[in-house]
Amino acid sequence: MSAPPRPRIAPLAFAVGLVLADSSIVVLALPQIYRELDTSVAGVTWVLVSFNLVMALAAVPAAHLARRTGPGRAAAVGLAIFAGAGIACGLAAELSTLIAARCLQALGGALAITAVLELLPATVGSERRAVAVWATAGATGAALGPAVGGLLTELVSWQSIFLLQAPLAIAAGIPLLAVARHEAATGVLAAELRRTGRPHLWANLALTLVSSAIAAALFLLVLLLIEGWRLSPIGAAIVVTAMPLAALLGARLGPRAGSARARAAAGAILVAGGLGGLALLPAAEVALTLLPQLLVGVGLALVLSALTETALLGRAPQAIHGGWTISARHAGVAVGLILLTPLFTAEIAEQRHDAIDAGTAVVLDSQVDPLLKLELSQRIEERLEGERGKVPTIGPAFEPLPEDPEDRADVLQLREELQDQLDRAATHAFSSSFGLAALLGLLALVPIGLARRVEL
């Protein structure tokens, strides 16, 4: 019997990065999607939740399927489904169609990445190295996703994110066809099935908790930057790039920094600390998000690599346990979004009301002409009607500016004061959610601590 062909490492790693980037790539496009598809913040969140939820549910069964049918065939089919569903996402004109296509994308993605983990050891020479390549590719994809998505959204459109994924997925799948053909001819894998060991419960539970905190950090920060502080998708993409850059820094610390348990604990603490900082932002300044992002970025690199390593090493078969870690991580993302979305949408509604009252008070207490005051109140009211359920942008209510220079100066000062109230409201609206996410990060310390006892 001829030796099975070994696909190169680059397309395999690229396939993992491409699929796992999809978990976060649409984050920066969400504001545009919810405007274009005329939905709510809670509704558009399902574009993210659906993908992560299906990925969480499908990862382990997909791994079993990949092992039964052959990882080459499974990965090729998975990437083809991922590409087709990507095109459907890009052509979706309604939220329900987009969500359905995202579910299909997650199914294809789950099949592809778990199958790739089964293929990697043969390509790179050892299971340990395969785990490292697989985890790094996934982390890189997930970290770069938001920035790439933000750039594409602003330069082209949100649809381009999905449409571009299709040829990339097909390109990554083509080298796998030779493996698939070989599997079809030999059917060797069915004979190689090994007994599946139990998944590492505590490491996977910790992964779930810490992933929910990290997802919240990214999702909430992007919404705060774009919807709250009115940054463009490119501007927000540049700001949130601080997190993956910090993650690269954290990744450099590697196993030299301490045991897996110590790295996991330190990472969870840093993620929680960074989220605590975001919950306590003292002003609506982009620069103030950088230190918290640094902590979250370094923390996520430490904790995700340490926990994935703990969950996978020494456990066979790799695809199944890789499936469990994928399941745990994506379940965490979905749970985080499901838990936090109602909290912050309620907060936005409440803060929106408080900000408008505070803003109206600023207008009423100002020195501008009383008739102008009521006219401004009217325009503010009109803006509010147009922005129901969203963080309001009030600047246009002041246009056109009065022609009289004195009135103009008064109105400009008013606009500034009103904007300050809105910035305070938008920033404060996210505080509780960041706080809860920080708590989820800290809760990850419980399974990390329990794992220590169990493992010892």
Add this chain to the structure above:
Amino acid sequence: MSVEARGKLLVGAAIAASLALVLAYLAAGGSSYTPEKIQDPCQPRAWRNPEGLQEIAQQFTLSALDGAACQLGVSRETLARALATPRSRERFAKRYGIDDAELARAIRGGLVRAVDDAERAGALSPLLAAPLRATLRRIPLEQAIEIVRDAKSLLDNAQTFLGPAQGLLEQILP
């Protein structure tokens, strides 16, 4: 350094960095970066420098809004936005279940409170305040809203109309 010692150092550094960030943001006012709280319209609000017709008109409008909002159980700010247009008034009436008669009573009451406040602040003579109060208690809703919107015209007209009589009365009365 052993792996265990490096691990302890790493966890210690993570705790220190996280605490430093959270404490620094707390010290910089992170917990109080919220929209300013609006005042209760039922609480008296001091008049600022009630000099000049424009300034008096400003304060008069605010007092009238406070008085009416207090009677209706809403904020001054909500009422101000409600009175901006007929459509916003309609929405307000629907949202709070307030009919025109109730709104008229509240706005008249607010205008009377504004006269009281102006008199107390020394911005309006008692001789001018008394007939104004009597007039304001009877005016129809649309006119009452117009006065809230443009108190300057009311005060201007009242002073023009009562000005000479007021001077005469002040000379006669002790």
